[in-house]
Amino acid sequence: MSDAPSEDCLAGWCADDDWCAITCTADVVGRKWHPVVVARLLDDGPMGFATLAESIAEVSNTVLSDSLEDLEDSGVVDRRIVSERPLRVEYALTPRGESLEPVIDAMAAWGRSEHAPG
Amino acid sequence: MSDAPSEDCLAGWCADDDWCAITCTADVVGRKWHPVVVARLLDDGPMGFATLAESIAEVSNTVLSDSLEDLEDSGVVDRRIVSERPLRVEYALTPRGESLEPVIDAMAAWGRSEHAPG
DNA sequence: CAGTATCCACAAGGATACTG
DNA sequence: CAGTATCCTTGTGGATACTG
Numbered sequence: 344m345s346d347a348p349s350e351d352c353l354a355g356w357c358a359d360d361d362w363c364a365i366t367c368t369a370d371v372v373g374r375k376w377h378p379v380v381v382a383r384l385l386d387d388g389p390m391g392f393a394t395l396a397e398s399i400a401e402v403s404n405t406v407l408s409d410s411l412e413d414l415e416d417s418g419v420v421d422r423r424i425v426s427e428r429p430l431r432v433e434y435a436l437t438p439r440g441e442s443l444e445p446v447i448d449a450m451a452a453w454g455r456s457e458h459a460p461g
Numbered sequence: 462m463s464d465a466p467s468e469d470c471l472a473g474w475c476a477d478d479d480w481c482a483i484t485c486t487a488d489v490v491g492r493k494w495h496p497v498v499v500a501r502l503l504d505d506g507p508m509g510f511a512t513l514a515e516s517i518a519e520v521s522n523t524v525l526s527d528s529l530e531d532l533e534d535s536g537v538v539d540r541r542i543v544s545e546r547p548l549r550v551e552y553a554l555t556p557r558g559e560s561l562e563p564v565i566d567a568m569a570a571w572g573r574s575e576h577a578p579g
Numbered sequence: 580c581a582g583t584a585t586c587c588a589c590a591a592g593g594a595t596a597c598t599g
Numbered sequence: 600c601a602g603t604a605t606c607c608t609t610g611t612g613g614a615t616a617c618t619g
Contacts, residue, residue: 361500361504361569362497362500362501362517363572364568364569364570364571364572364573364575365496365497365500365565365568365569365572366493366496366497366572367571367572367575368496368568368569368571368572369490369491369493369496369568372487373487373491373492373493374491374610374611374612375484375487375491375611375612376612378483378484378486378487379480379483379484382479382480382483383480386479391580391581392580392581392582393580393581396581399480402612402613403612403613403614403615404581404582404583405582405583405584405612405613405614405615406611406612406613407582408581408582408583409611409612427619428580428619429580429581430580430581430582430619431580431581432580432581432582442571442574443571445567445570445571446564446567446568446571447483448567449563449564449566449567450482450483450486450487450564450567451479451482451483451486452482452563453482453485453486453560453561453563453564454481454482454483454484454485454486455482456560457482457485492591492592493591493592494592509600509601510600510601510602511600511601514601520592520593521592521593521594521595522601522602522603523592523593523594523595523602523603523604524591524592524593525602526601526602526603527591527592546599546600547600547601548599548600548601548602549600549601550600550601550602
């Protein structure tokens with residue numbers, strides 16, 4: 344799900360290209376659990392690894408960990424250590440991550456409309 | 462990018478689950494070129510394979526063909542043969558595909574805002 | 580608790596060549 | 600023109616076990 348755009352996105356090489364803008368976004372929320380993680384953080388605010396894992400449930404810790412790292416690299420999620428012993432980490436959205444709200448909302452709305460009564 | 466939700470999405474098993482609604486959408490537009498194809502069709506209306514391929518450029522015909530088949534299966538794109546000799550096919554969005562506009566717009570807007578001046 | 584280390588299986592992107 | 604057939608490589612999700 345990434346080659347040309349992905350990294351260069353951040354460098355701004357494709358500002359005027361429409362499909363490029365789209366793939367840039369897809370690179371950030373185009374993996375299976377990425378948009379779900381962002382949605383959870385958007386809804387319930389900052390939370391720890393375990394809480395996040397429980398609220399999503401189907402995702403394994405390996406994958407969740409990988410996704411979070413990915414989102415951190417994208418500048419969407421902020422990871423911060425709250426305490427060392429016991430280890431406690433908190434994940435929160437960065438402003439950039441919060442700006443994804445319209446995208447996540449649109450995705451949720453469309454997915455919901457698929458099985459809406461009317 | 463799909464296991465549980467993907468197919469069941471259409472069956473409506475997860476209507477009340479928020480993250481599920483999101484993954485349902487991700488299953489449809491979460492692959493590299495899917496949202497771009499939908500965007501092109503949304504912008505310029507129905508078009509043939511070659512036109513689509515040119516307007517996206519970076520995608521190989523193998524992948525584009527695969528993506529279109531995928532979108533057709535998702536009920537987002539309608540494929541119709543216009544002429545047999547020479548073979549001419551036209552791809553258009555279904556109503557379901559058109560309803561993706563808010564999602565695509567949000568994605569394009571976010572991607573664009575990444576390198577916007579202000 | 581919050582991961583990392585491994586390993587696996589399969590999906591997906593892509594290149595090249597060929598066909599109805 | 601609009602693909603299909605092959606083959607290849609990497610990405611990605613996932614399970615299990617182990618660690619600071």
